[in-house]
Amino acid sequence: MQERDIVNDVLSMTKASMQCYGTAISECSNQQLRSALQKLRDEAEQFQYQLYQIAEQKGYYTPAQNANQQDISQVKNQLNQG
Numbered sequence: 001m002q003e004r005d006i007v008n009d010v011l012s013m014t015k016a017s018m019q020c021y022g023t024a025i026s027e028c029s030n031q032q033l034r035s036a037l038q039k040l041r042d043e044a045e046q047f048q049y050q051l052y053q054i055a056e057q058k059g060y061y062t063p064a065q066n067a068n069q070q071d072i073s074q075v076k077n078q079l080n081q082g
Contacts, residue, residue: 004060011055014048 021041028034055061067075 004058007051007055007058007060011048011051011061014044014051018044018048 018041021037021044025034025037025041028037052061056063
């Protein structure tokens with residue numbers, strides 16, 4: 001397995017874990033556990049962003065193009081209407 005594949009796998013797994021943390025946090029009624037899960041999620045987000053930056057620098061990951069202002073306005077309008 002090449003480094004590129006490993007980095008992309010770790011990015012995917014980290015993204016999935018952040019989604020699981022989000023679900024657990026939203027369903028947690030114990031404040032102490034909720035805080036611990038939020039801390040873990042925040043750490044996972046920081047790790048994911050750092051790894052993403054490395055992947056982008058090495059050419060392992062190409063982000064989507066930035067949306068233009070018209071597209072942004074259109075999405076905002078749709079969300080405000082819904």
